[in-house]
Amino acid sequence: MKWDREKFLNSIGFLLLAACFAYSLVKIAQRRSAEQDKSVTTIRFAHWQLEAGTKAALDAVAAEYIKKHPKVKIDQILIPERVFATWLTTRLVGGNPPDLVALGFGITDDRMARYFTPLSEEVVKPNPHNAGTALEDVPWRDTFIDGLASAPGLFNLFEYYGIPCSMVTTRLYYNAPLFEKVTGSKVPPATYEELTEVFEAVRVYNEKGGNLVAIAGSKYNSPVLMNALFAAQTQKLNLELDRRRVMRFAGAPYPAFFDGSFDLFSPAIRSALELSREIGKNMPQGFLSLAREDATFSFVQQRSLMIATGSWDVQSLRQESSFEVAAIRFPLPSRQNPQYGAYTLGPGSEAETGGAVNFGLTRDAPNPEAALDFLKYLTSIEGNRIFSEKSNWLPSIVSVPVPEAIAPFAPVSEGYPSGFILEWTGGPEVKRIYENAFHRLVRPDGGVDQFLEYFEPRYAQAMVLDMELTIKNGLRTLSMQDTTWIALRALEQGGDPRSGAKAASLQEVQAIGENSYYSRRYDLDEFEKKRKTAK
Amino acid sequence: MSRPISIRKALLEWRLYLFIIPSILFVGTFSYFPAISAVYHSFFDWQGGDSKQFIGLANFKKIGGDTVLWASFGTIGILVVANVFKLIPSILMAVLIHRLKSDKWQYWYRVLLVVPMIVPGLVTLFIWKFFFDPNIGVLNQVLDATGLKSLLVMVDSFFKWGIFQDGMPVAWLSDPNLILPSLIIWGFPWIGAVGVLIYLSGLQAIGTEIYEAAELDGAGSWQQFLHIEFPLIMTQVRLSLVLMIIGTLQGFGLQMLLLGTSGGPEGRGMVPGLWMFNKAFVAGEFGYACAVGILLFVFILGLTYLNNKYVRVDK
């Protein structure tokens, strides 16, 4: 047969497509045949933690579990954060979700109730995988460091829907050998005063020909450090403004702002902004326009000495860096600091650090018993230890030792109530104008006055809008709670005492929420009246 | 244009229309349904999940007092005007390629134009974000290397802008005064492969006899372009204008990637599409975002109508 070159060339594209299709068909067929092997139970769990080490750690836990249960196969499904919500919704609604799913993106309370199995009856029983240990007879719930106090679903649905396998904290990482080279010391800064000495050392190093930035900054990383410093500066102010005297981080200073006892010209606010500016001066020029990856590259390429981020990045940074990466708590101004000390109490307490990477058991799970058993293993002393050691993430189970490599990340309970952060109101408007104004604070010819020049005139209206949104959301929750409360009461009258307990809890939650709703509405109305009168 | 068939004939051949039902279903599901859903949800206080409350025209009334939204129309107006000028390089490129004597070179220039199309648009945006990096970005390095930075510093000191300073890298995306210029500079040299190909196809329809006649009449290159080529590709230009206006008004991906959801320093980069995104995914006010979307739709429709009415195509 005469070989037609042109025909052959024209058919390359088609042949390529056909080959790819055939390969896909074979792969799917192979997977299907594995699934249809009834003697093997396949457990699937999905999450979005793509950071280095997490998948391998979970695979290691799975491998140990499979050794004990040879007829089990465990598949990990990794979905990027950006599309997790969409992917999950499709699977849940389609009725073919994995057995276990990380709770977070795409999960609302009603979705949790509809698509996930409450584990409340399980958490009060001991974890069988802790047999032979000190936690053998301890209810599963009490084996968690936070006692499952922050479990998804607990607050609004009064059920435990999620089980955490880790905890997270934030720290300031630094390049240890470079730090020693630049500062001449191995001892990292413990206070802000010592941090300023590091800044000075970097400046001197650059004068001698270096090209180093003290702290890698980006839109993602900079707030991690700046907010911690800001909250430290507003600790005393927060207590002063807290007329209810609960000494708790209240979020935004709403009541105080609306009743006129707080404004942006407060010395503590000024001090906090000055501190932010100082930090900004030691970050790369234009850091606000940089992304998380830019800051990470800058650090691993040794163009920056330090970077602020969470414990979830330990493994990634250590893997990508050719140097020793160490970490410290954020060096905050001490009370003796002449410029900033007057406003601070001390380092914030991490006592209430909650669980992270919560997994929920789906109602349509193909293998719910096996999946639950695996989840129990993952959160047993043995399983959680393996996970923590391999991933360098903090354990969530009591008596699981924190690996040496991540010891600096262990939550520290000794500390003081946090102050508030100006841009955090629970709403979007103050945050938006804060971001819009921030360049005025940190640019070379900027400062606190320039920042306030833009921010202050817009602050009141932004607070009003955010408060209106908070009130509206609060009202929505209250109205939904009416229905669920009556339903729980009806179930109690039908002979279910658990529903009675839930109804009592919900009544309390609604009362506190409604109190807050009315109080905020009143404060806002009074403030608006004053504004109209002032005009 | 083909003559319409009579209703009687259409009814006689009714079976044939059944074959377009699947296509209609697909278009209805994936194109019209989302739009109708947006209109529906614009009358609700909707957080994006399953809970929503009917609030009538409240979202539309709120639009009236939304100063950020109306300011963003000002920004988008500037960008639309800039983008009109940014159509010109594509037209010129098409003319230059069209005038090449060698078919082989015409072919290779077309290939060179098309090859970059395989790079996803998002990658191009990321590359431009890197260009704008004040420390290691290409733009600042080029300005330094060519001496343009010194020129800019000189001009700045004359006009007292306070933007370009000696020894300080230009913060393209951190200085509010540079946001709009950055959004306009983006995409330099503004030669879009699709646009060039569309114009080329129009230019290739022009017969050689027209050029010969023009040469005989003593028309030079520029006059040929002005009086022959440009008028005869007006259909394509108008199409490009419409698509450009729609794309610019709706678009926000560029601004979001470069500046974030708050529109950058002092919100100078806030455009209506980005505000709609902000309201939906940052503020959680999906119902209001739908209402903003409806407003944008009306705007675009109006501009498209004006474009069709006043940008004439002489047949």
Added chain:
Amino acid sequence: MIRGTRNFLALTVLLWVGTVTMQAEPAVSEKSATTVISAAQQAWDDAAKLLINDANRKFQEAGAMPGVESREIELGEATTLLSVQPKTGSNIARAETLLKKIIAENGSDETAITAKYLLARIPQIHLVVRDEKLADERFTTLIEEHPAHPLAQTALVKRGLIRMYSLTDPATLAERYAVAAKESGNLTGPDARRDYFLLLSDVSIKTSKPPEVTLGHLFEVEKAGNLRDRALADLYVQIAEFARVAGQHDVVVLYYTKFTGRFKRDSRRYYIEEKLAALRSGGVAP
């Protein structure tokens, strides 16, 4: 032949479209053997889990069963209509009609009392344009007709909120607080007392009453009990702090000790331990 083939093809397409459309229709609900009572329980269970639309549908199906005249079903339907999605004025109006019907049939049984409570809640929090004056009137009716019922006790709290923050008679918040404080004796249920005194404590702070006054309210909240851990922790801290301002050091030590004894993982613990240590040694807390 060709015409026949075309007709055949056309009919095939029509049949396919029809089948797809019919299958898209919701399946006709099967008349299961479940009794009305257990159907209602299932529906209440759904509503308790925020599956409101499902619950509403089940109540409607139960109500449509022949021979069924269950007031509980009607109450369930009305309750779920208040939160069914999308939330519309017409659904709220339907709920109101159902609730009024329940009350008109028999105004004194448990179902009717619940209906009266919900009827008052509608203008308070369910309507887009709220009518708190009407809510106040309806709560008053419930309270006067069934003063000892838990829902009437809860109604006292809800009405208290309206009268405190929304109505303007008396004109100032301080005056309204004074009236509300006097009425606290009407509350007999522990949960209602807890919630009412929480309200009074907040308003006493807003109106800058002496710390002893706020303390009094907070003690009543504690006495009423039934607080979840987080709220109880906040209460202990509040009592200790107001006692500190009022100069009642014994109370401060007592409540700080209660707090540190019970709440091991609270971000305020370390600070409170410092304060306690300072108080015990006679020093000044930071």
